[in-house]
Amino acid sequence: xxxxxxxxxxxxxxxxxxxxxxxxxCSSGGTSQSSAPASSAPAEPVTIRVQTFGGGTNFGYxxxxxxxxxxxxxxxxxxxxxTDQFEQVxxxxxxxxxxxxxxxxxxxxxxEGGMGLAKAHPEWxxxxxxxxxxxRKADFPAWKWETGVASDGKVFxxxxxxxxxxxxxxxxxxxxxxxxxxRDKVSALWPTWDAFMKVGQDFQGxxxxxxxxxxxxxxxxxxxxxxxxxxxxxxxxxxxxxxIVDKNPAVKTAFxxxxxxxxxxxxxxxxxxxxxxxxxxxxxxxxxxxCPSWMLGVVSGNAGxxxxxxxxxxxxxxxxxxxxxxxxxxxxxxxxxxxxxxVADYLTQAQTQASIxxxxxxxxxxxxxxxxxxxxxxxxxxxxxxxxxxxxAKSASSLQPVFLGVKHAQVKNAIESVIQGMDxxxxxxxxxxxxxxxxxxxxxx
Amino acid sequence: MxxxxxxxxxxxxxxxxxxxxRRWRSxxxxxxxxxxxxxxxxxxxxxxxxxxxAFTLYYSLYDYDLAGTTEWAGLDNxxxxxxxxxxxxxxxxxxxxxxxxxxxxxxxALFLANALNKRFKLRLAIRMSVLLPLVTSVVAVAVVFTQxxxxxxxxxxxxxxxxxMDALNWRAERIPSWIAIxxxxxxxxxxxxxxxxxxxxxxxxxxxxxxxxxxxxxRRRQFWQITLPMLRPTMIFVVLNSTIGGLTLFSEPTxxxxxxxxxxxxxxxxxxxxFIVKEGFREFDYGYAAAAAWLLFLLILIGAAINxxxxxxxxxxx
Numbered sequence: 034x035x036x037x038x039x040x041x042x043x044x045x046x047x048x049x050x051x052x053x054x055x056x057x058x059c060s061s062g063g064t065s066q067s068s069a070p071a072s073s074a075p076a077e078p079v080t081i082r083v084q085t086f087g088g089g090t091n092f093g094y095x096x097x098x099x100x101x102x103x104x105x106x107x108x109x110x111x112x113x114x115x116t117d118q119f120e121q122v123x124x125x126x127x128x129x130x131x132x133x134x135x136x137x138x139x140x141x142x143x144x145e146g147g148m149g150l151a152k153a154h155p156e157w158x159x160x161x162x163x164x165x166x167x168x169r170k171a172d173f174p175a176w177k178w179e180t181g182v183a184s185d186g187k188v189f190x191x192x193x194x195x196x197x198x199x200x201x202x203x204x205x206x207x208x209x210x211x212x213x214x215x216r217d218k219v220s221a222l223w224p225t226w227d228a229f230m231k232v233g234q235d236f237q238g239x240x241x242x243x244x245x246x247x248x249x250x251x252x253x254x255x256x257x258x259x260x261x262x263x264x265x266x267x268x269x270x271x272x273x274x275x276x277i278v279d280k281n282p283a284v285k286t287a288f289x290x291x292x293x294x295x296x297x298x299x300x301x302x303x304x305x306x307x308x309x310x311x312x313x314x315x316x317x318x319x320x321x322x323x324c325p326s327w328m329l330g331v332v333s334g335n336a337g338x339x340x341x342x343x344x345x346x347x348x349x350x351x352x353x354x355x356x357x358x359x360x361x362x363x364x365x366x367x368x369x370x371x372x373x374x375x376v377a378d379y380l381t382q383a384q385t386q387a388s389i390x391x392x393x394x395x396x397x398x399x400x401x402x403x404x405x406x407x408x409x410x411x412x413x414x415x416x417x418x419x420x421x422x423x424x425x426a427k428s429a430s431s432l433q434p435v436f437l438g439v440k441h442a443q444v445k446n447a448i449e450s451v452i453q454g455m456d457x458x459x460x461x462x463x464x465x466x467x468x469x470x471x472x473x474x475x476x477x478x
Numbered sequence: 479m480x481x482x483x484x485x486x487x488x489x490x491x492x493x494x495x496x497x498x499x500r501r502w503r504s505x506x507x508x509x510x511x512x513x514x515x516x517x518x519x520x521x522x523x524x525x526x527x528x529x530x531x532a533f534t535l536y537y538s539l540y541d542y543d544l545a546g547t548t549e550w551a552g553l554d555n556x557x558x559x560x561x562x563x564x565x566x567x568x569x570x571x572x573x574x575x576x577x578x579x580x581x582x583x584x585x586x587a588l589f590l591a592n593a594l595n596k597r598f599k600l601r602l603a604i605r606m607s608v609l610l611p612l613v614t615s616v617v618a619v620a621v622v623f624t625q626x627x628x629x630x631x632x633x634x635x636x637x638x639x640x641x642x643m644d645a646l647n648w649r650a651e652r653i654p655s656w657i658a659i660x661x662x663x664x665x666x667x668x669x670x671x672x673x674x675x676x677x678x679x680x681x682x683x684x685x686x687x688x689x690x691x692x693x694x695x696x697r698r699r700q701f702w703q704i705t706l707p708m709l710r711p712t713m714i715f716v717v718l719n720s721t722i723g724g725l726t727l728f729s730e731p732t733x734x735x736x737x738x739x740x741x742x743x744x745x746x747x748x749x750x751x752x753f754i755v756k757e758g759f760r761e762f763d764y765g766y767a768a769a770a771a772w773l774l775f776l777l778i779l780i781g782a783a784i785n786x787x788x789x790x791x792x793x794x795x796x
Contacts, residue, residue: 122738309628
């Protein structure tokens with residue numbers, strides 16, 4: 034890689050120098066210029082950059098943004114989905130932008146895993162109360178709203194979607210293995226996770242070139258959130274932000290399950306939210322996948338047209354659980370906080386969320402949206418017209434929030450790496466638990 | 479401006495028809511102009527080399543949380559790093575990848591340069607073409623190589639299967655991941671080094687070869703006895719640059735893991751540069767990352783010194 038760093042460094046240096054000069058000249062001249070004609074000149078359309086993350090159709094904003102842009106000539110939304118990886122790529126980048134005061138969009142998506150840190154830094158965010166959005170409080174379940182309130186009482190985040198759980202499965206592969214393909218019968222196959230693994234072994238006995246599940250991480254998360262609900266609604270941190278990875282039975286149960294899955298060779302060893310995983314979805318490398326509601330959009334987006342009709346949705350073993358969901362926030366550095374707040378408001382409205390659910394499957398957190406007939410009766414064409422309204426919306430009101438600490442994103446990544454390492458063979462099974470605890474302690478420190 | 483204030487000499491020159499101040503200006507030209515002309519480098523170096531270096535050193539002595547507090551830590555970051563097995567794993571990865579990338583690369587570049595140093599048709603076009611890999615973007619390279627080295631449906635695993643080998647998980651196993659990344663590095667940089675070697679080779683006087691040929695030295699012997707020793711200064715340059723580049727390796731292994739600086743589930747191919755970015759910008763432990771950056775600086779100095787001593791002996795008098 035000869036010299037690349039040096040030449041790159043030099044090139045970067047000259048570019049930076051040029052940029053610095055440009056910025057300097059703009060900011061010195063720009064302020065005096067822009068302040069004067071701002072009122073008199075015809076208003077340029079304001080562009081609001083909306084930054085999100087996630088695979089497939091991610092936040093499902095494609096249609097909603099097109100609709101807004103058609104109706105609002107003065108405010109245009111530019112939606113950028115930056116990456117499919119939240120903890121490893123999106124959030125670290127976002128923190129850099131937020132701390133440096135430059136680079137973040139006008140509206141940014143935050144996964145639940147980042148909300149602990151976001152709450153602790155009110156200085157990063159614009160106060161949505163100033164833009165009259167406190168009136169939205171009644172639209173959301175209390176926990177969803179509270180999570181978007183910073184430590185100093187500032188309202189900074191509006192809820193987008195919520196978890197809810199299901200299992201996505203490939204009907205064609207089930208047929209090949211001689212399993213039932215109809216969703217009610219499939220749901221009946223696995224009342225418990227043990228039953229789920231047993232069916233998996235049957236499947237694996239009949240079908241050799243395809244694995245039962247995508248990898249360890251997706252199902253691990255599903256089990257973790259189910260178990261968290263039974264253990265005081267905490268995962269890696271208690272409410273005082275102390276690390277409890279080794280004390281919370283939810284973590285051990287989920288870990289044991291993931292370990293059994295990989296020991297029995299039921300996984301395709303793909304790490305979720307990677308290009309290989311997306312390719313595996315498309316090429317049918319696995320038959321089942323843990324699906325929180327928003328995962329439906331990820332699956333249909335990854336699988337593409339060719340996968341339509343091959344997928345279906347069944348209920349999850351072991352009852353409900355709440356894997357995630359996201360929020361939209363307006364960074365303080367936004368030049369157009371008012372317009373940004375309007376956009377965030379629009380994207381979280383009942384109508385918008387309901388149509389996103391119908392098109393992509395992201396379950397609304399907006400309680401009014403959850404009541405809409407369009408949501409309750411929604412069917413998803415890609416998933417064989419599965420009645421996703423019935424599957425997800427019914428349980429939406431009963432979903433429990435799981436408390437996630439300030440350093441949740443880092444600890445989650447460390448733990449997932451160990452679980453993934455167990456799957457790809459780089460972590461020995463008998464040492465995995467100890468390493469998981471050690472790495473979590475390190476990541477939290 | 480009155481002429482009275484000008485020195486006598488200027489006035490006399492003025493009388494000889496020179497415009498006032500000309501001499502003063504020309505003195506300024508001679509004295510200051512060279513400094514002005516070289517100053518962009520020094521200004522850039524101060525702004526983007528010296529300042530970050532000092533800034534990094536300063537913060538390496540602090541417990542500086544990028545998203546939180548700053549506290550004096552003294553040498554704590556350094557002592558913690560020296561006991562951090564993740565850091566040492568990154569060091570070993572970096573050196574390992576450097577060695578398996580650089581050794582074949584140097585040899586290949588050398589022989590490629592030797593081949594290009596002959597007379598043949600379309601010489602210029604072919605010489606230019608070895609530089610092509612360099613101008614492709616590293617992301618494009620990584621995308622292609624990531625596909626080639628994919629565990630499922632990857633070309634390399636497919637070829638290995640012809641020989642009855644099992645599919646390798648290139649991102650999960652340490653040595654295979656190093657090899658995959660080294661291939662990427664070599665593909666991009668071999669041609670570049672070959673061109674530098676070629677330039678060096680062309681400065682070697684032809685008559686040395688002619689004399690050797692008359693004395694009956696074979697082509698091969700000429701290469702070992704004339705080309706290599708005469709190429710030593712070029713080689714020192716290339717090897718030092720490679721050391722700096724190789725030890726700060728970042729883009730290839732990062733893009734090989736989807737832009738994630740973890741370098742594999744257990745850091746199988748995480749380099750020191752990736753470790754620094756991870757600690758600094760993902761764990762927000764900026765002080766710790768700064769200390770690691772300084773240790774990397776030391777590592778490069780040591781590596782450069784070792785390579786310098788090694789290369790100095792190449793083709794030396796025996």
